[in-house]
Amino acid sequence: MSQDTLFDKVWDLHKVSRLPGGSDQIFIGLHLIHEVTSPQAFGALKDKNLKVKFPNRTVATVDHIVPTDDQSRPFKDDLAEQMIDTLEKNCLEHKIRFFNIGSGNQGIVHVVAPELGLTQPGMTIACGDSHTSTHGAFGSIAFGIGTSQVRDVLATQTIAMNKLKVRQIWCDNKLSKGVYAKDLVLHIINELGVKAGVGFAYEFAGPAIDELSMEERMTICNMSIEGGARCGYINPDEKTFSYIKDKLCAPQNEHWDKALAWWESLKSDENSIYDDVIKLDASKVEPxxxxxxxxxxxxxxxxxxxxxxxxxxxxxxxxxxxxxxxxxxxxxxxxxxxxxxxxxxxxxxxxxxxxxxxxxxxxxxxxxxxxxxxxxxxxxxxxxxxxxxxxxxxxxxxxxxxxxxxxxxxxxxxxxxxxxxxxxxxxxxxxxxxxxxxxxxxxxxxxxxxxxxxxxxxxxxxxxxxxx
Amino acid sequence: MKSEFTQPIGKISNINGQCIPLIGNDIDTDRIIPARFLKCVNFDSLGESVFADDRKKLKGKHPFDLKENKNASILVVNSNFGCGSSREHAPQALLRWGIKAIIGESFADIFYSNCIAIGIPCFTLTKELIQKIQKHKDDKFLFLEIDLKKSLAKSKDLNFNLEIKESSRKMFLSGEWDATSTLLENESLIENKCNDLPYLEFNNYLL
CATH class of the missing domain: 3.30.499.10 (Aconitase, domain 3)
Structure with a gap:
């Protein structure tokens, strides 16, 4: 069983209780929602006569169904219009911050949250979308959930989940010219297989990962799920901190130093224990x-x-x-x-x-x-x-x-x-x-x-x- | 697709039904329910669209279209079933078609949690046993009785143990698989946890 990795630290910090069945109740620090997987969750809240517990810990945007040519409302596609309209109404009713088209901050939920500085190290992040693993690039523990779990997060800000094992994927050397993060992650998935990550969180580490920019790291963590790992992450470093600094939702003034000290402490310890370690040579990766x-x-x-x-x-x-x-x-x-x-x-x-x-x-x-x-x-x-x-x-x-x-x-x-x-x-x-x-x-x-x-x-x- | 649909509720300890084999590794949730059917604000009409593209291609020969499988309720699959997108629409579509339990070599993580959350127990078995069940043609189809208490499955001529995560098994037996109320019981612990989080004070935008 893994010990003293960033995953262990963040998991333990967010653990609310051990549930009767044996899984853990985990607090979700940031909940992201969009139009496709949330309407039924809001519907279920209504059926159960429940409220959104922490409306200020959920942030919404619209991305999956938006037309990319003519975005004038109502959308030409009636079903798409119904979905955005439902999200607008749900956010209004439950006082959830919604970045709509034209706000200047709309976009794919996994692009938007990091650029707003919402995504920060040490958080647990959940979203009804499998590519939520993207946010792990910042040293957060982020994973996709289904609509019933979206309902649970809205109602309780927690979910029931079994702790994942941790596999470190150590990438030596660095990528050659003309070879990008996408090539590296496709290579990793090919090497390990699409189901190797089932039951695991992937920690990407090593000189090749350190070398990557934050956006490249997001590409890597984004595709953890394609390797079967619901969650992928990278220990935060100077690049992480400077990416977040001065973003809209980043810690300000005296809070910045406190945040920094805490973020530093989250990294996997040097002698931390992993359930598995895989090593590969990034310099060998080709397009x-x-x-x-x-x-x-x-x-x-x-x-x-x-x-x-x-x-x-x-x-x-x-x-x-x-x-x-x-x-x-x-x-x-x-x-x-x-x-x-x-x-x-x-x-x-x-x-x-x-x-x-x-x-x-x-x-x-x-x-x-x-x-x-x-x-x-x-x-x-x-x-x-x-x-x-x-x-x-x-x-x-x-x-x-x-x-x-x-x-x-x-x-x-x-x-x-x-x-x-x-x-x-x-x-x-x-x-x-x-x-x-x-x-x-x-x-x-x-x-x-x-x-x-x-x-x-x-x-x-x-x-x-x-x-x- | 069955005409009447009833949402599973409460304790689930026995599932008796006919098996429907679906052969293939890495069957993803896009195949179980293609994205165009996700344009909906409830799950009600998903049952008829399950495996829509695969079925269209096989022109009536897909397991979900075969007459002999009309009343089947136990899906038997191979490895990494339900990989890809987190869309709960996938298990919801299976449930609405009539699937009450799934037996497979292995399942993708998010798909597995979605199934548990809506009352579909997912069991694992060895590749060899799965293939044996998938090929079982003695009576044209295989009728299984699953006992969740003992994690056992039996038919006329087969008897085997099923694997299921202990936490999932307990939840089904106690009826607590619909997690919201269990989670809400710890309301004061949730409040305490929220107040204890180090980032509470410096995450000035959200709070």
Whole structure:
């Protein structure tokens, strides 16, 4: 059993009681909500005649269903309009802070909370969204919950949960040029498998992780869940503190020093005990692309799609399904695969640094005529910043469409969808069957820089050929 | 899909029903309920849309469309079932289709907690036993009697132990799986915990 890790410290601090069944009752320091997984939770509160216990510990925004072209109200999609309207009413009724479209702070919930300084080390954070693990980049313990648990957090500010085990993933050396956090996390998921993290929290550590910016760390923790780990985190350091400083909700004045001292004390102790430790060499990671229907089915840009016999018995069943669904042949190279749609955005890679990297690749270049490409900033703040830096112009001049902030084609709940069996090069997080809106649509996950390179060539390409 | 739907309530100690095998590893919640069906403010109509895209593709041959499975209520799956999105819509859709319990090699964490929270016990078994059940064709289908008290399952010719997290088993047997009221019992402890948190004083925006 793990001891003295950041996870242990934060868990113990937030433990309210041991429940009769044996699980722990955990206090949730920050609760984030959005329009898709909260309406039924508010409905359940009403049925049980309960109130929101700590309305000031819940913050709302709207992201999954928002259109990225015309955002005027009412939305053209009646169901989407009903969902945003329901959230507006629930927030008003229960006095919950809501960052609506046009507030300047709307966006994907996992982009918005860190940029407001809401996400801080040592907190427990829950949200009805599996990518809540993103916030662990700050040394908070953050995890996705379902709607019944959203109800529980609204009603009690606590949830019932079994303590997770802790696996440290130690990343030696540093990433090479043209290789990004997305490549590293895809590599990790490929190495460990998509279910290795079940029952675990992942602590990402080592020189390669220390080297990453906060936004890159968010990309890593964001995809913990794709490796099966409901929670992923990184011990806070100077980068964490300076990212938070002066943000809207950051500790102010004399509180800053107190906060800093406390945050410092949270780090996993040098001799802390882990349930498991995995070591890997980050310098060996190359630009990575998924070829299948799970985020674990990935290869380096110059590799061939694995042969059935090269795979472990457990991976064969899904591999067969993947060859068929993706219409790929075992042994085929992923490089040069033609793509129809290029998507830059999502809670994984829709932040300002992601847009900067992609724009750098696209500058003074045109995208292929065969490709539809669009960029969806992660938040209104990201969009504003990008415009100030002229990134929107670079995207538009290259042939990319510039859209309004939201989750968009990561899960295709709005009108941004693949058609038929189109292939997308996507900076998002899931390549599941049908994920991007078409039941036969095919998704290749990659870094935003690689998406930009694919857009230019109209096929999967090695971004390193563009940046040297 | 069954015509009448009743929400599980109270103590759950026995589940008797026909098994419905669904073969495949890493079946994600996007497949269980595609995102377009998440545009709803209640769960009521999700049952008919469960596995919508997979079923459409198999044109009536998907296990959830086979006549012989019409009255099935125990889903038998392989490994990492329910991975991906945290959408509770997935188990809610299964529940509304008629699923009352799931037996699998393994489950994704969030999916598992969602199932427990809405009254669907999830049991694990070895790969070999799962495959044996999935292939069981003696009577065209397999009828199982699950006894949660003993963590046992039996049929006409099979008898085996089921694994379930002890905390989940206790919750179902005592009827406390709907956690809200249990959590609320500790109201004063919750207040104390909130006041003790170090970040209370410097998180000046939220509080």
């Amino acid at each position: 990575t692309v998924t070829w299948g229907i799970t985020p674990g089915q990935s290869i380096s840009i110059n590799e061939q799609i694995p042969l059935l016999n090269d795979l472990s018995p457990n991976d064969k069943l899904v591999a067969k399904e993947a060859y068929e669904y993706m219409s790929f042949k075992p042994g085929q190279y992923i490089k040069e695969t033609p793509v129809d749609v290029c998507f830059i955005g999502s809670c994984t890679n829709g932040r300002i640094s992601d847009l900067r990297v992609a724009a750098k690749v696209l500058k003074n270049k045109k995208i292929s005529k065969n490709v539809k490409a669009f960029v969806v900033p992660g938040s209104e703040k990201v969009a504003t910043k990008a415009k100030q830096e002229g990134l929107d112009q670079i995207f538009k001049e290259s042939g990319f469409q510039w859209r309004e902030p939201g989750c968009s084609m990561c899960l295709a709940m709005n009108s941004d969808k693949l058609i038929g069996n189109q292939v997308s090069a996507s900076s998002s997080n899931r390549n599941f069957k049908g994920r991007q809106g078409s039941p036969s649509g095919r998704t290749l996950l990659m870094s935003p820089a690689m998406v930009a390179a694919a857009a230019i060539n109209g096929k999967v390409s090695d971004v390193r050929e563009f940046i040297n």
